Amino acid sequence: MGGDKTKIILSITPPLLIIILLFYGGIFYGLVQSLGYQPAIGKYEINLDAYYNILFSERYAKLFWTGLALNLWVSFVSTFLAAVLALFAALAIRKTFFGKTVCNFIYSLNLPMPHLVVAVGIIFVFSQSGLLARMLAQLNIIASPGDFPVLVKDKYGVGIILAYIWKESAFFFIILMSVLQSLGENFEELAQSLGANRWQRFRYVILPLVMPSLFSASIIVFAFSFGAYEVPALLGVIYPQMLPVMAFEFFLNPDLNARSEGMALSIIIALIVMILVIFYFWLTQTRIRKD
Amino acid sequence: MTEVNIVNLIKNFSGMTRPAVDNISINIRNGELIALLGPSGCGKTTILKMITGLLTPDNGDILLDKQSILSVPTEKRNVVMVFQNYLLFPYMNVNENVGFSLKMKGDDPKIINKRVQEMLELVKLPDIGERRPKQLSGGQQQRVALARALIANPRLLLLDEPLSNLDAHLRDEMRELITSIQKKLEVTCMFVTHDQEEAVLLADKIALIFDGKLQNFAEPKEFYEKPINVSAAKFFGGVNFIELNKNANYFHSSIGNITSNQTNINELNTKCIATIRPENIKISKENIYQDNFFKGKIKSVIFSGTHTRYKIVINNLNLECSLQSLGIQNIKKEDEVFVNLPKDKIWIMNE
Numbered sequence: 001m002g003g004d005k006t007k008i009i010l011s012i013t014p015p016l017l018i019i020i021l022l023f024y025g026g027i028f029y030g031l032v033q034s035l036g037y038q039p040a041i042g043k044y045e046i047n048l049d050a051y052y053n054i055l056f057s058e059r060y061a062k063l064f065w066t067g068l069a070l071n072l073w074v075s076f077v078s079t080f081l082a083a084v085l086a087l088f089a090a091l092a093i094r095k096t097f098f099g100k101t102v103c104n105f106i107y108s109l110n111l112p113m114p115h116l117v118v119a120v121g122i123i124f125v126f127s128q129s130g131l132l133a134r135m136l137a138q139l140n141i142i143a144s145p146g147d148f149p150v151l152v153k154d155k156y157g158v159g160i161i162l163a164y165i166w167k168e169s170a171f172f173f174i175i176l177m178s179v180l181q182s183l184g185e186n187f188e189e190l191a192q193s194l195g196a197n198r199w200q201r202f203r204y205v206i207l208p209l210v211m212p213s214l215f216s217a218s219i220i221v222f223a224f225s226f227g228a229y230e231v232p233a234l235l236g237v238i239y240p241q242m243l244p245v246m247a248f249e250f251f252l253n254p255d256l257n258a259r260s261e262g263m264a265l266s267i268i269i270a271l272i273v274m275i276l277v278i279f280y281f282w283l284t285q286t287r288i289r290k291d
Numbered sequence: 292m293t294e295v296n297i298v299n300l301i302k303n304f305s306g307m308t309r310p311a312v313d314n315i316s317i318n319i320r321n322g323e324l325i326a327l328l329g330p331s332g333c334g335k336t337t338i339l340k341m342i343t344g345l346l347t348p349d350n351g352d353i354l355l356d357k358q359s360i361l362s363v364p365t366e367k368r369n370v371v372m373v374f375q376n377y378l379l380f381p382y383m384n385v386n387e388n389v390g391f392s393l394k395m396k397g398d399d400p401k402i403i404n405k406r407v408q409e410m411l412e413l414v415k416l417p418d419i420g421e422r423r424p425k426q427l428s429g430g431q432q433q434r435v436a437l438a439r440a441l442i443a444n445p446r447l448l449l450l451d452e453p454l455s456n457l458d459a460h461l462r463d464e465m466r467e468l469i470t471s472i473q474k475k476l477e478v479t480c481m482f483v484t485h486d487q488e489e490a491v492l493l494a495d496k497i498a499l500i501f502d503g504k505l506q507n508f509a510e511p512k513e514f515y516e517k518p519i520n521v522s523a524a525k526f527f528g529g530v531n532f533i534e535l536n537k538n539a540n541y542f543h544s545s546i547g548n549i550t551s552n553q554t555n556i557n558e559l560n561t562k563c564i565a566t567i568r569p570e571n572i573k574i575s576k577e578n579i580y581q582d583n584f585f586k587g588k589i590k591s592v593i594f595s596g597t598h599t600r601y602k603i604v605i606n607n608l609n610l611e612c613s614l615q616s617l618g619i620q621n622i623k624k625e626d627e628v629f630v631n632l633p634k635d636k637i638w639i640m641n642e
Contacts, residue, residue, distance in 0.1 A: 186378055192365045193343045193372045194392040194443055204395075208382040 027270065034263035041256045050260035054268065060261060066240040074157040074232070074242065075225040078164035079218050085165060086172030087214065091206070094180045104177075110170035115163070119234040122163045127152040152235055157242070159235035168221045172214070179213045180206075212287060219280040223273045243269050293355050293446040293479045295319040295342075300351035302337055311337045313503040314351070319496075322477040324470065326484055326494035328526075334503040335483040339449045342481070343372050355446055366395075371445040375452040377436040379424035385411070385435050386420040392443035410438035413472060430461040434468070441476065448473075450482035454489055466492055487514075487527050499523055515568060517638050524566050524640075530611045531572070533565040535639065542639065546585045546605045552635045560641050571636035572612035574601065574622065580631040587630045589622060603630055 036047045054064050093103050110118070125131050133148035142148055152159035191205045225231075232242035241249075243265060250262025295318070302312040312334040319325050327335040340346040342353055344365035352359050360368050371392070379388050387394075389410050390403040398406075411417050414434035424432060433453070440448055453469060454462045470493060473480050484490050490497045491511040499506040499514065507519040518524035521532060535542040535549065537559055542549045549565060578584065587605035594616065601612045601622065610630065622628060 186374055186376075187380070189340075189343075189345050189365075190372065190374055190378045191391070191395075192345070193368075193370065194439070195366050195369070195395045196391075197366050197395075200395050204391075205380070208380070 027267075030263045030266055034260055034267050036260050038256065038259060043260075050264035051268075053261055054264050063239075063241065063246060064243070064265070067243045067246050070157055070240045071226055071243050074160050074164070075222050078161040078168065078225055079222045081161070082165045082167075082169040082221065083172050083214055083218055086169040086176055087210065089169070090173055090176035090180055091202075094177060107173050108170055110167055111174060113167065115167060115228065115231050116234070118163050118167045119231045122159050122166070122235060123152055126159060126162060153237050155237055155240060157232070157236065160232050160242070163231045163235060164221075164225050168225070171221060172217055175213055175217045176210060179210050183209055216280060216284060219276055219283075223276040223280075226276070227269050227273045292321040292477050294321050294357070295447055295479060295481070296352075296354040296357070297338070297342075298352045298354065300338065300341060300353070301349045302334070302341060302346065303349050310334075310349075310503050312341070312348070315498075315500070315503075315505045316351075317498050317505065317508055319479060319481065322474075322479055323495045324473050324493060325481045326490035326497045327481065327500060328484055328487060328490040328497050329500035330485055330526075333500045335485075335500060336451055338500075339372060339451060339481070339483055342447065342449060343370050344368055369443065369445050370447045370449060371440040371443050372449040372451060373436050373440045373453065375455060377424075377432045377456075379427075379432055379435055379439075381424055383424075384420065385416075385422050385424070385427070388424070388435055389420075389438045389442055391439060406442055407438075410442045411435075413441065414438045414468065429457055430465060433457065433461075433465055437469070437472070441472065441478070445478060448478050448480040450480065452484055453482055455484070455486070462489075469493065491515075499526065518566065518640065520640055521564055521566075521642075528568075529566050530569060531567050533608065535563050535565050537561050537563060544608075546608050549583055549632065549637065550634050551637050551639055553637075553639055556639070559639060562642050563639050564642055565632075565637050565639045567610075567632050567637045569600065569611045569613040570598075571633060572603075572610060573631040573633065574603065574612055574614070574628045575631075576622065576626065576628055578629045580629060583632045583634050583637065585630050585632075587628055589624050589626045589628060592622070592624055603628065605630060 034050050036043055036045055036049055054060050089107055093100060093107065123130065127133070128145055128148050128150065130145075130148075130152070133142070133145035136142045136148060137145045150158075151162065187205050187209065188201050191201050196204060227244055229244040229248055232245050233248070236242055236245060247262050247265040247269065250258050250265060253259070253262070297315060297317040297319075300312050300315045301310055303310045315334075315338065317325070327338060329335055337346060341348050344360070344363065348361070353361060355368075355370075360370075379385075380391070383391070386404070386407050390407045393403045393406060407420065408417070411420060414437055416431060416434050416438070419427065419431065419435075424435070427435065433456070450469070454465055457465055466489070469480075482493065484493075491514070494511060496508060497511055497514060498508045499519075501522055506523050507514065514523060514527045518527060518529060521529075524532070533544050533546065533549070535544050537556070538548075540550075542551065542563070542565065544565070551565070573580070574587075585605045587603040587610070589601055590604050590609075591602040593600040593602075597616055598613050599616045601614070603610045603612060612630070
């Protein structure tokens with residue numbers, strides 16, 4: 001027994017060390033810097049000034065709160081729309097029909113696609129010089145590509161939302177397909193024989209059955225889009241700026257005094273994401289206990 | 292109460308070499324309880340699904356009270372199906388499950404609550420309304436599924452293998468409950484089973500189906516006493532079969548001539564088969580029989596409590612006989628006996 005324990009401890013130590021040193025080590029170093037401790041520039045005092053500056057100072061507070069609002073807006077809308085889109089796609093594609101495999105493949109193809117590529121794709125398609133604008137101009141639906149609405153690098157984050165919908169709906173789709181296939185169609189058939197019409201079957205049968213999986217996936221997608229950098233960096237505007245881009249710009253600032261604010265901002269983003277993850281685990285554990 | 296007519300129903304599935312349902316016609320009277328009996332894959336559930344509208348027949352018609360329902364969508368047919376695995380909605384409590392169909396109709400919540408309570412009392416589960424399906428036993432889940440179907444006041448109630456997921460003692464209980472409720476509410480009911488005992492105990496009439504084809508549609512007793520062919524006889528536990536050649540007023544077989552009281556002898560072909568149930572064969576060490584008796588030898592004796600089963604060989608023909616153990620004669624293995632096949636119990640059918 002003792003030997004087994006030692007073997008287990010020895011086998012999990014290397015990956016644990018890597019996680020502790022690289023991941024938690026980095027977070028710890030960032031946390032220390034956010035508290036003002038930067039020996040390289042002669043700052044040894046521990047304080048909450050950087051957090052105060054980010055949250056309440058005249059210089060940064062407006063940037064932070066508008067950035068937070070934009071972050072919440074983008075993450076919420078993109079998560080919701082990606083989930084809805086994936087749900088309807090999964091419901092349409094789950095039944096056997098000619099070309100099902102091709103449709104399935106095309107929809108799932110988004111999943112391994114890097115976010116950076118998706119962001120570039122959005123620029124190519126939805127910007128004022130993109131494919132859609134040129135096509136509409138060619139068809140005389142709009143006078144010139146310049147009349148196409150600003151969907152990329154816009155203050156409402158439409159381009160960012162489109163990129164996340166495109167990318168994350170594939171993640172939702174794969175989860176929903178596996179849930180729907182494991183459920184089969186018996187529940188719907190039963191509801192139908194009990195008098196439920198198409199809408200009632202969706203509202204009272206499909207939705208409650210897929211909701212737990214959809215909700216869990218939504219929290220993961222929300223947390224990811226809330227903390228991700230590359231898509232907002234490519235498709236966002238300077239003001240309002242999403243929080244991860246703002247944090248990275250603090251980090252790149254040649255003025256090392258701004259480093260504490262950047263780290264404080266990163267820690268705030270991490271905290272929000274962590275709260276979401278804890279909520280997700282609480283929710284799944286509650287469900288397991290209930291089951 | 293609804294009269295049901297299934298007329299020349301045909302259903303093909305791609306990839307199958309024969310029709311899943313092959314020209315089946317069944318007429319069900321008001322308030323009858325009918326069993327669709329047959330081995331797995333014979334097309335029973337396909338028939339149920341066509342009646343509910345979940346599958347469309349390739350040919351034929353389904354009539355409820357003389358009106359075709361083929362063009363009526365499933366949700367408007369008021370033909371309710373209880374699935375084999377109950378399928379209680381896991382996110383609803385028992386009350387919500389039972390009241391589902393009334394909610395879909397948009398009934399008043401007060402009326403729904405009252406009806407739900409009535410139905411739960413009908414299935415003898417009045418106090419479990421707040422429980423979730425996972426908190427119920429298999430038998431309770433089955434009753435709730437039945438209550439959920441009955442609350443819709445269906446024109447036709449369909450049950451898919453209603454007892455197959457239950458323990459032996461629960462089966463008896465559920466069987467009684469189904470028959471008593473069905474008779475009380477006078478609802479026309481059709482159920483699917485592969486278990487001939489279940490079909491016999493529950494049904495007013497049985498439709499026996501093999502390979503998508505209707506073999507026979509008759510009262511349970513007829514399947515035991517007058518099976519239509521060897522397959523049907525075997526499905527109902529028939530083990531004794533004797534090949535015959537028809538003559539003017541008797542039948543010739545490898546064990547001797549056989550006579551029968553059967554009235555439809557003119558309908559039989561020259562080559563036919565006789566069957567007799569083991570419990571109808573008589574044996575004795577002394578020859579006390581008038582006709583249809585043969586000399587045989589006991590090959591084995593199996594005591595099974597109330598009955599004792601004998602395997603007998605007569606001129607290379609094996610027969611099985613079952614006698615009540617109480618008051619049995621002292622017949623042992625290798626004993627020579629006289630075997631009587633009473634002519635009012637022997638049944639002759641075409642090959």
